[in-house]
Amino acid sequence: MENNVKGAVAQGPIETDAIIIGAGPVGLFQVFELGLLEIKAHVIDSLPVVGGQCVELYPDKPIYDIPAVPVCTGQELTDNLLKQIEPFEPTFHLGQEVTVVQKREDGRFDVETSTGTRFITKTIFIAAGVGSFQPRTLKVEGIEQFEGSQVFYRVKDPAKFEGKNIVICGGGDSALDWALNFVGKAESVILLHRREEFRAAPASVAKMKELCEQYEMQFLVGQVTGTEIKDGKLAEVKVTGADGVTRRLPLDMLLVFFGLSPKLGPIAEWGLDIERKQLKVVDTEKFETNVPGIFAVGDINTYPGKKKLILSGFHEAALAAFGAAPYIFPEKKIHMQYTTTSPKLHKILGVETPVFD
Numbered sequence: 001m002e003n004n005v006k007g008a009v010a011q012g013p014i015e016t017d018a019i020i021i022g023a024g025p026v027g028l029f030q031v032f033e034l035g036l037l038e039i040k041a042h043v044i045d046s047l048p049v050v051g052g053q054c055v056e057l058y059p060d061k062p063i064y065d066i067p068a069v070p071v072c073t074g075q076e077l078t079d080n081l082l083k084q085i086e087p088f089e090p091t092f093h094l095g096q097e098v099t100v101v102q103k104r105e106d107g108r109f110d111v112e113t114s115t116g117t118r119f120i121t122k123t124i125f126i127a128a129g130v131g132s133f134q135p136r137t138l139k140v141e142g143i144e145q146f147e148g149s150q151v152f153y154r155v156k157d158p159a160k161f162e163g164k165n166i167v168i169c170g171g172g173d174s175a176l177d178w179a180l181n182f183v184g185k186a187e188s189v190i191l192l193h194r195r196e197e198f199r200a201a202p203a204s205v206a207k208m209k210e211l212c213e214q215y216e217m218q219f220l221v222g223q224v225t226g227t228e229i230k231d232g233k234l235a236e237v238k239v240t241g242a243d244g245v246t247r248r249l250p251l252d253m254l255l256v257f258f259g260l261s262p263k264l265g266p267i268a269e270w271g272l273d274i275e276r277k278q279l280k281v282v283d284t285e286k287f288e289t290n291v292p293g294i295f296a297v298g299d300i301n302t303y304p305g306k307k308k309l310i311l312s313g314f315h316e317a318a319l320a321a322f323g324a325a326p327y328i329f330p331e332k333k334i335h336m337q338y339t340t341t342s343p344k345l346h347k348i349l350g351v352e353t354p355v356f357d
């Protein structure tokens with residue numbers, strides 16, 4: 001699986017039969033349903049990990065309504081889906097948002113991501129859930145101009161922060177993990193959180209407090225309410241504490257981890273029928289959108305009676321795969337077969353055909 005994860009910019013456009021936008025549970029199962037019909041897929045997600053809401057919002061929480069799985073966590077469901085799709089060797093392009101989808105004259109689509117990866121594809125499956133998860137930003141006037149130079153919402157290159165005076169905002173796992181990580185590597189680390197209680201793992205909080213007692217780092221209760229700019233650089237942030245007093249914190253780098261919020265984003269610009277931030281499907285036979293060749297499955301779609309459940313998305317993925325097959329194999333008649341008894345499907349799945357008495 002690791003070999004198939006791509007983050008780098010590809011040279012020319014990648015030509016493919018199917019693109020899946022979104023690696024949540026439904027996008028992952030779409031790989032399986034396409035795979036059974038011998039259609040290989042590229043899967044793109046804006047997050048650096050697969051699993052969508054299940055991994056981003058509730059990795060350790062139990063799910064009880066997956067058929068034949070009495071209970072599993074969000075992470076376990078994702079791990080099992082990854083295992084199930086292994087025979088189909090999907091190619092993952094993670095940490096990149098699909099920004100462009102355009103119909104070509106030859107009937108296929110040009111697709112482009114935020115990191116410049118380009119594709120030409122015959123079909124598209126939008127499994128984008130509630131939209132792509134984007135970091136919640138710090139709402140302080142003038143801070144945007146330092147994004148990418150001194151203000152960061154994710155750490156891409158940890159070496160950039162070594163030897164620097166860092167202020168880290170947030171009380172979740174990302175804030176605590178990075179604060180602990182940079183102690184000893186950065187010149188100084190200050191963790192800033194609006195209250196004494198943390199969402200992060202208790203062990204990380206205990207470690208942070210221990211490091212504070214050893215004067216290895218500092219923890220302050222407060223919020224960034226202003227900036228001080230000197231020679232075009234962010235020299236200080238103004239921090240208002242619980243006592244209402246505003247203090248100045250000199251810094252080189254500001255890291256902000258306020259969690260992620262989903263945004264429909266570029267999907268709204270692709271000429272698709274949208275109703276209350278969801279994609280309308282033309283019918284519930286194929287789950288195709290108003291643009292032939294583009295299908296919408298999972299939480300992103302809407303139709304009469306829609307229920308935003310994982311099992312509904314799985315069903316939609318099966319029918320969308322059959323709906324898409326004629327675009328990829330116009331000459332071929334597609335028959336539904338059972339995975340239990342079909343030698344053809346056994347070959348595709350790389351398993352032995354069982355002998356029935």
Ligand SMILES: Cc1cc2nc3c(=O)[nH]c(=O)nc-3n(C[C@H](O)[C@H](O)[C@H](O)COP(=O)(O)OP(=O)(O)OC[C@H]3O[C@@H](n4cnc5c(N)ncnc54)[C@H](O)[C@@H]3O)c2cc1C
Nearest residue numbers: 022024025026045046052053098128129131132298299310
């Ligand atoms: C707390 C909680 C508990 C839940 N419990 C249950 C339960 O018990 N049972 C149940 O059936 N359902 C449950 N759900 C709902 C379930 O998680 C969703 O129905 C399911 O995740 C939908 O899957 P999906 O693949 O359609 O979308 P998502 O899981 O939302 O995944 C969509 C993915 O698409 C990516 N994406 C979006 N736009 C782009 C873009 N332009 N470019 C690249 N990537 C993009 C996103 O980053 C995301 O990773 C729960 C939800 C929550 C929040």
